[in-house]
Amino acid sequence: EAQVTQNPRYLITVTGKKLTVTCSQNMNHEYMSWYRQDPGLGLRQIYYSMNVEVTDKGDVPEGYKVSRKEKRNFPLILESPSPNQTSLYFCASSLYQQPTGELFFGEGSRLTVL
Amino acid sequence: GDSVTQMEGPVTLSEEAFLTINCTYTATGYPSLFWYVQYPGEGLQLLLKATKADDKGSNKGFEATYRKETTSFHLEKGSVQVSDSAVYFCALNAYSGAGSYQLTFGKGTKLSVIP
Numbered sequence: 001e002a003q004v005t006q007n008p009r010y011l012i013t014v015t016g017k018k019l020t021v022t023c024s025q026n027m028n029h030e031y032m033s034w035y036r037q038d039p040g041l042g043l044r045q046i047y048y049s050m051n052v053e054v055t056d057k058g059d060v061p062e063g064y065k066v067s068r069k070e071k072r073n074f075p076l077i078l079e080s081p082s083p084n085q086t087s088l089y090f091c092a093s094s095l096y097q098q099p100t101g102e103l104f105f106g107e108g109s110r111l112t113v114l
Numbered sequence: 115g116d117s118v119t120q121m122e123g124p125v126t127l128s129e130e131a132f133l134t135i136n137c138t139y140t141a142t143g144y145p146s147l148f149w150y151v152q153y154p155g156e157g158l159q160l161l162l163k164a165t166k167a168d169d170k171g172s173n174k175g176f177e178a179t180y181r182k183e184t185t186s187f188h189l190e191k192g193s194v195q196v197s198d199s200a201v202y203f204c205a206l207n208a209y210s211g212a213g214s215y216q217l218t219f220g221k222g223t224k225l226s227v228i229p
Contacts, residue, residue: 004157042221043158043203090157098215101146101207105157 002027006091006106013081014114021076021109023091029104031094032074033058034066036087037108043090049074050097081113116141118220120204126226127194135189135223137178137204145208147171147180147187152201152222161189161202194227201225 004025013019025032033048035058045058049068063085065077074093078085088110092103121136139145146165150158162171167182176191187204201222210216 040221043219045217092158098213099207099217100215101148101163101205101217102160103158103217105159107155107157 004106006109012112023074025093029093030097035090086113116218120220124224130193133191133194137187141208145206148205150203196227199227
């Protein structure tokens, strides 16, 4: 089954404790992206990647890191989480290097930073 | 820059009512337009799309027509069901220069359908 898989789905952590949210897709997609969803703000892009070893900042990259060492994986790293990073995070992928607008989304990872 | 404006929610309708969710956009060039749906506890999924003016996208009884003259892409359904309760996102994809495309989402409109 074609899918984007995120882990963990739910996480409660404390300020400053490094964490990684994994994202993996099995569709051989070129483009991958991370979004955060907050009430009243909709979806905001954090980082994206058009190819292996190619990543770029989205609209809200501060406090986050990403890597794309393999085509299928695109982990999101919070080196020192803070409470304002409490949010619902989505990973998404698309077939071509440039986004066509047709994204496949994971089920989301709800992160709470205390 | 490009932007998408959706009607503020939440929208509450009775089952079998007619649904319209307004979406207008600002973009240079000729964007493609999309509606995504997010059911409770799930990720977004593509509902329908239109790639050029006057195109009509349709899926699961939902329709939206790309209106270039009014820069709109309103989502409609003739008779909603309880299972349509979800958050709906309008989005556009447009060329942003230097060989790049940019996908822009609206803030989402929550729909609740009551029996």
